[in-house]
Amino acid sequence: CKLQATHLNTVGEHTWLDLILTSNPSLVSSHGQHTAPGFSHHDLIFLTYILKSPKPIPKTLHRRCFSRMDLEKLRNDAAEINWDPLVDAASVDHKVEIFNNIVIKLYDIHASIRRVKLKRTPAPWMTEGVKMAMRRRDRAFRKYKKNRIEDNWVLFKSANGVIK
Structure with a gap:
């Protein structure tokens, strides 16, 4: 791989300070280097690794x-x-x-x-509290759809804000 020095010294020599190591180079899809002149004397180095998430066992x-x-x-x-x-x-x-x-x-x-x-494991963030808030939001929206007044819209918006 042909990269440049990663630490740019204003006085003295530039250095190769940062390394990326891998035990399986065949899984590396890309790598590179970007300058970061606005906030650092270091270049940013990156590596994109090919990973497949394991298929959940039913x-x-x-x-x-x-x-x-x-x-x-x-x-x-x-x-x-x-x-x-x-x-x-x-x-x-x-x-x-x-x-x-x-x-x-x-x-x-x-x-x-x-x-x-x-077949799929349930989402870990989908707790009973979140489900209850979603039901409350849906109920408020149905109420607004039946009777389109400002109070019902405000109720729906506040219930929707709890979920986000």
Whole structure:
């Protein structure tokens, strides 16, 4: 690579003070040097490296699907359960175990477990607070669209400013 001296001395010799080192030169796509006369006696040196971000590994979760659950059938099945073993259990731990087994059996019937594949990891900055602020902003905008008055516009603008 043909670069010039990077430290420009006004008195004395120019020096090669700055270095860029790499263990894999085949990944270097470009490099160079720019003068910076307005703020430094050093030239700015740069290197552009070819990097590919790793593809996220899809994550598989198992979740119960409660959205299609028929609550009336669930109530009927829960009403038919024999609760005597729960009442007769000697210890609290055993009662909890029996209760959990009963609830899990009900859920297995009425809210089956589905396999969900997450192809992309959620954005780390998308917290519950941000989601709530976005919902508030969207609600304010819908209100403004229904009734286009100045107060609704100000409400939307203030809600939008919270997100940015």
